[in-house]
Amino acid sequence: MSLANETGTDKSSSPDISLKHLVDSLINSGLGDAVKRACWHPSDIAAGQLVRQATDAILTANNEDTSFRMDIFVMPVILVVGAQKSTMLSTVIHDVNALKEVFESLGVLGHCRNFGLANCLTDHEALNQYPLESWRFASRYDESKSVATLDFPEYPIESSSRAETAHLRFLCGVALNPASAPSIFESAGDIGRWGMKFTETVSAQLSTPDCSVLALPRAPRPLIKSLEEGYWASREVGFQLFASNALNHARLKFGEPDVFIDSGAGDKVLTRLSSLFDDSFDRTYSFPVAPYESHNQVLANIDEFLREIGIQRYELKVAEGEQRFVNCEA
Structure with a gap:
């Protein structure tokens, strides 16, 4: 089978x-x-x-005959980093209690009896390489066995003194709830209640005098869903930073740029901004398309953001070689 x-x-x-x-x-x-x-x-x-x-x-199934359920959750965090010089930025959270207080004070934990957070942010590869067998064993609450430990290393960020860049990291945690109570995935699902305070707390702890950090969280998810949503969010934010910065530069210097999107470039979608009025302005962003995604999913996201920032039209090349203009004002 x-x-x-x-x-x-x-x-x-x-x-x-x-x-x-x-x-x-x-x-x-x-x-x-x-x-x-x-x-x-x-x-x-x-x-x-x-x-x-x-x-x-x-991975999130618990034994039915226990009075408690344990959930190991993973929270994608997009770090928008702007550095004045090349540096290695630590992703250690020095005051985890301050972050725990954010969740507790805003009622995010619901009926949670015990709650813990990792003291550092790890990366996609470290989580994806972790054996599913170990993850499954650690996440099942059993009063007769000792609690298994999942340990993930810190992954610092190498930043340079150029435009703001988006980096994907993950914050892991564990919550112990009564079996009849909502899980952490349900109680913390409304990111509007706690997202801003999370951003303030984590951004302040990670920022340095030479490097500003904006920490943008996503809702806690099970392992696989978190990896999927986190990878998407990091590419989405990365594209938005690219398009916004390039467009602002163009409008200040010469006006509206020409926008060309190539969806026939294999496992990526290319977005190019250029101008006939300035040969030095030519910027391209490569938006990778994962094997489990479609090009149309990426194109829809790019199209939506281009409309939000006031692009009037763009030229689109699809996988079959067809090229046409898309009117964003229609």
Whole structure:
């Protein structure tokens, strides 16, 4: 039996029991890497989505006969960094208690009895390489066994004295709730309640005299969903920084730039801003398209932001070689 056979585009948008059982058995058999491949390099996009949902369901499942549930959560954090000189920026959170107080004071934890946060931000690769077997074992609460420890290293950021850049990091944590109470994924889902205070607290701790940091959090998620949403958010914010800075430069210097989007460049979408009035102005952003995503998903995001910042039209080249102008004011 294979994951490819257990998924299909004709099925519903949520994984069925047989797929969850298959993912569970693969993880139990030490074949977590095969599950990861099905998550991130699926046979088709819909199948990959189902496998990722099933994997998170297995990783967050708790024993039904316990009075408490334990959730290990992962929070994507996009760090927008602006440095005056080249430097190595630490991602250690020196006062974790201040961040815990943010969650406690704003009622984010709900009925949580015990709550803990890591004292540093880690990166996508460290989390993705972590064995699913160990993650699954650590996340299942059992009164008869000692609590397993998940340890992730700090990943500092190498910044240079150029335009602001976006970097993806993750904050890991654990919450212990009564089994009948909402999970941390539900109680902390409304980022509007705590996002601004989180940004203020973490930004202040990570910023240095030579380097400003703006920490933009996303909601706590299970492992796989967090990796997916975090990678998307980092590319999205990176593109927005590029487009905003390039457009502001163009408008101050000569007016509206020419915008060309190439969706036929393989596993990426290229956005180029240039001008006939200034040969020195020629900037391109490469937006990677993950194997589990579609080019249309990326194009829709780019189109939406270009309209928000007042681009009137752009030229689009799609994978089939067709080129046409898109009127953003229509």
